[in-house]
Amino acid sequence: MSLSSIIKNIPKAELHLHIEGSLTPELMWRLAEKHSVSLPYASVEEIEAAYNFKDLQSFLDLYYAGAGVLRDEDDFFILMWEYLTRCAEENIVHTEIMFDPQTHTERGIGFDVFMPGFLRAIQKAETEYGISSYLIMSFLRHLPESEAYQTLEAAKPYYQHIKAVGLDSSELGHPPSKFERVFKKAKSLGFKIVAHAGEEGPASYIWEAIELLDVDRIDHGVRCQEDQALMAYLKEKQIPLTVCPLSNLKLCVIDDMKEHNIVQLLDAGLLVTVNSDDPTYFGGFLNENFEALHTALNIDESTIRALAANSFRASFLPAERKKALIEQVEIAI
Numbered sequence: 001m002s003l004s005s006i007i008k009n010i011p012k013a014e015l016h017l018h019i020e021g022s023l024t025p026e027l028m029w030r031l032a033e034k035h036s037v038s039l040p041y042a043s044v045e046e047i048e049a050a051y052n053f054k055d056l057q058s059f060l061d062l063y064y065a066g067a068g069v070l071r072d073e074d075d076f077f078i079l080m081w082e083y084l085t086r087c088a089e090e091n092i093v094h095t096e097i098m099f100d101p102q103t104h105t106e107r108g109i110g111f112d113v114f115m116p117g118f119l120r121a122i123q124k125a126e127t128e129y130g131i132s133s134y135l136i137m138s139f140l141r142h143l144p145e146s147e148a149y150q151t152l153e154a155a156k157p158y159y160q161h162i163k164a165v166g167l168d169s170s171e172l173g174h175p176p177s178k179f180e181r182v183f184k185k186a187k188s189l190g191f192k193i194v195a196h197a198g199e200e201g202p203a204s205y206i207w208e209a210i211e212l213l214d215v216d217r218i219d220h221g222v223r224c225q226e227d228q229a230l231m232a233y234l235k236e237k238q239i240p241l242t243v244c245p246l247s248n249l250k251l252c253v254i255d256d257m258k259e260h261n262i263v264q265l266l267d268a269g270l271l272v273t274v275n276s277d278d279p280t281y282f283g284g285f286l287n288e289n290f291e292a293l294h295t296a297l298n299i300d301e302s303t304i305r306a307l308a309a310n311s312f313r314a315s316f317l318p319a320e321r322k323k324a325l326i327e328q329v330e331i332a333i
């Protein structure tokens, strides 16, 4: 059995995926035509060619502009359905999907437009593919905390469909402490908490996410190695890190995949997982992230199984289902 088949056949969860970052250039093009939105590109190939980033911000500028083609409920349905269809092809059996409400509400597109589209696709994927999905509502950290509060309020009719609240967008200059109060409120409402930290920002932002936001998981977190006390804490508490290798390469967090520290973190006893972040912008969905790690770091079958098992361990699934899925990882061929 080749390693590619193992990667494909093992059941996996994806825990760090921005649905807006799964918009393919083809769908962007189609929706731009549908809504007569003018794009600064002359073809699908030109869109693809523009995806060269020097840092997180240079990516976010294109990512927010690209999301501008998403206008009606059907657009959000198709976006979600295309991602979940890809999950079925990759044997991703459970997903925890981030969405950025403010990217849409800022354009006058409300929860009553995107949520029904997302939920219809999630329901269809559950029925047709047997894939379970949770939604993670993420606040944009470059905006003020007051707007995160407004977003939490606007989401009220959909609370039962949202599992967790997260924090994303431009990290540097926008530490977790800026959002301490709104996350306290979200926690009190019963949401799980996640936050991007230690992607471009320092290890101190990871500490803040833990101590001030009371996170259940850290998104990225790869800069934790800069602080040995933090490493020890993450290990002791088994706070999961949702690591995104191709994202780190594309956003120049690392210069070469051979430099990626995911195996070092795993070997140090941290609960690390593999994820695709924004797959259509970063050149690969989940299995391609595993493939890239295999090519650059020569990860073997037991490491792939350990990472896949971690994806369930780190998920927000009920304990019983986690256990059953981890067992499936161990026996899958």
Ligand SMILES: Nc1ncnc2[nH]cnc12
Pocket: 018, 021, 056, 063, 168, 169, 170, 171, 196, 199, 247, 277, 278
């Ligand atoms: N990698 C990332 N970091 C921060 N915010 C994001 N939004 C979408 N992808 C992101």
Ligand SMILES: [Zn+2]
Pocket: 016, 018, 168, 196, 219, 277
């Ligand atoms: Zn992310």
